[in-house]
Amino acid sequence: MSNYQYNKPQIFLSEKQNFKSFSFENFENHFFTCLKFLKDGKLAIGSTDSSLSIFTSKNFEIFLIINNTDLNNNSPYPTFITQLSDGRLIYSLSDFNIKIIKINNNKTYRVEQLLLSHTDKIFKIIELMDERIVSTSLDLTIKIWEKNYKNHLFEEDFDLEGEGAENIIEVKNNILVASNSKESIIKFYDLEKKRVINTIKQINCSNNNNNLGLFKNNLLFVVGEKITVINIDTYRIVYEITNKVNNTYFNSIRLLNENSYLISNDKNVFQYGFDKKLKYNNEDVDYEKIEDIDVDIFETVATISSKNIKLWK
Numbered sequence: 001m002s003n004y005q006y007n008k009p010q011i012f013l014s015e016k017q018n019f020k021s022f023s024f025e026n027f028e029n030h031f032f033t034c035l036k037f038l039k040d041g042k043l044a045i046g047s048t049d050s051s052l053s054i055f056t057s058k059n060f061e062i063f064l065i066i067n068n069t070d071l072n073n074n075s076p077y078p079t080f081i082t083q084l085s086d087g088r089l090i091y092s093l094s095d096f097n098i099k100i101i102k103i104n105n106n107k108t109y110r111v112e113q114l115l116l117s118h119t120d121k122i123f124k125i126i127e128l129m130d131e132r133i134v135s136t137s138l139d140l141t142i143k144i145w146e147k148n149y150k151n152h153l154f155e156e157d158f159d160l161e162g163e164g165a166e167n168i169i170e171v172k173n174n175i176l177v178a179s180n181s182k183e184s185i186i187k188f189y190d191l192e193k194k195r196v197i198n199t200i201k202q203i204n205c206s207n208n209n210n211n212l213g214l215f216k217n218n219l220l221f222v223v224g225e226k227i228t229v230i231n232i233d234t235y236r237i238v239y240e241i242t243n244k245v246n247n248t249y250f251n252s253i254r255l256l257n258e259n260s261y262l263i264s265n266d267k268n269v270f271q272y273g274f275d276k277k278l279k280y281n282n283e284d285v286d287y288e289k290i291e292d293i294d295v296d297i298f299e300t301v302a303t304i305s306s307k308n309i310k311l312w313k
Contacts, residue, residue, distance in 0.1 A: 011045065011053055013060055020060065022309040024049075031306040034091070036081045037296035044089065045309060046078030052091065054103065057296070060311065064107050068093060084127050088112065092122035098135060117143060123166045128191075129173050136165040136178065144191065169212040171219055171232045179210050184223050186212075188235065198235045200228075213253040215261055215274070222250045227263065241272070252293045262301060264293045269301060269312075 014021050022045065024030050034046040041057025052066040069075045074095065081091035090100045098115040118137035125135045128144075136142045142165060165178035165187075174191040188198040200221075210223040218238060221228045227241040227250060252264045260273045266289045288305035295301055301312045 011047070011062075013055075018312070020311040022060075022311075023307060032304055032309055034078055034081050035292065035294055035302055035304045035309060036083065037294050037300075037302065038083050038089075039087065039297070041297050043296070043302065044081050046081055046091065048077045050075035050077045052078050052081065052089075058298070064103060064109060066101065066109055068099070079122060080124055082125055082127070084133075085131060090125055090127075090133065092117075092125060092135070094121075096120060096122060096137070098122065098125065115145070120164075123164065124168055126168055126170060128170050134168060134170075134176065136168050138164045140164050142168065142176075142178070167210055167212045169214055169219070171214055175232075177212060177219060179212055179221060179223070184210075186219075186221050186230075200230065200235065200237070211251065211253045213255065213261060215255060220253055220261070222253050222263065224249050226250070227253075251290065254293055254295050256295055256299060256301075262293060262295060264290045264303065266290060269293060269303060 011022050011024060014023070022032075024047070030047055030049045032045060032047050036044045038044060038054075042063060043055045043057070043060060045053045045055070047053070050068045052068065053062065054064040054066070055061060056063045068077065076093035076095035076097070078091045079094055081089060084090055084100075088100055088102050090098060092098050096118045098117045099111060100113040100115070101109050101111050103109045115135075117135055118139050118141065120137050120139035122135055122137050125133060127133050131147050133145045134142055135145070165180060167179045169177050171177050171188075175197075176189045176191055177186055178189060179186040185199065185201045187196050189195070190197050210221070213220040213222070214232075217232060219230045219232050221230060225242055229238040229240070230236065231238050250263055250265050252262075254262045256262050256271060260271050263270045263272060269290070288307060290303045290305055292304050293301060294304075299313070303310050303312070
């Protein structure tokens with residue numbers, strides 16, 4: 001497919017006393033939708049102007065802007081982005097399709113594949129240990145794709161009490177975990193046997209965003225005001241952490257280093273050690289609701305809301 005040159009950016013970076021902040025020149029018309037730190041430290045940001053913007057590491061200058069407007073002048077925008085083990089980017093679009101691109105060092109990119117995938121919003125895409133990819137959607141299905149991504153190997157109805165799998169993670173080879181916040185439920189799914197092998201339903205959890213994290217031999221299920229830590233061998237709950245700060249809900253989790261992880265709620269970012277103790281708390285890091293967080297190779301923390309992306313050290 002075609003190579004594209006980068007275009008004039010619509011996002012600008014401002015310096016504050018203790019953080020950097022991305023925002024739109026005309027933010028009333030556009031919003032941020034997703035972000036991802038890449039393996040080389042670059043930052044990828046999706047937004048409703050149909051662009052995927054790539055910024056350099058450390059100084060975060062514009063490196064490349066990818067335009068997702070198609071030949072019919074439709075302008076779908078990125079909704080989720082991640083990076084494959086070979087360095088290519090894979091992201092879902094608001095028209096329910098998936099795009100795979102390769103970024104070149106000369107500030108160009110190549111669209112390598114467009115996967116016509118789901119019939120409703122795509123929640124998440126992950127790469128399995130064997131390099132296949134899995135996508136999950138509001139259409140109540142998960143799709144497992146061939147290594148060349150041209151066709152999906154099989155499709156499963158993945159009904160979590162009438163809801164789609166909002167989050168997925170591979171905890172062992174071919175063992176997939178899917179979660180949903182509305183029903184506060186997770187299911188362990190064997191991709192080879194194509195069947196559910198265990199189900200855990202959280203009790204007395206307020207419905208809100210949810211997330212999954214894998215740290216050492218434990219699965220962390222984040223939903224509502226609670227973090228549930230589950231041993232992936234025994235499927236037993238090891239311990240739980242309840243959020244009692246400002247009556248807000250947990251929504252995202254990211255590994256910071258081998259000894260600690262970050263959890264965000266609507267307004268705060270917390271660092272927890274594996275001994276369950278709170279290490280620090282960045283109070284009110286964003287005046288808007290935090291939708292997601294990510295961490296780069298230099299332990300820079302990014303928080304995303306609809307109108308701002310802020311970078312913290």
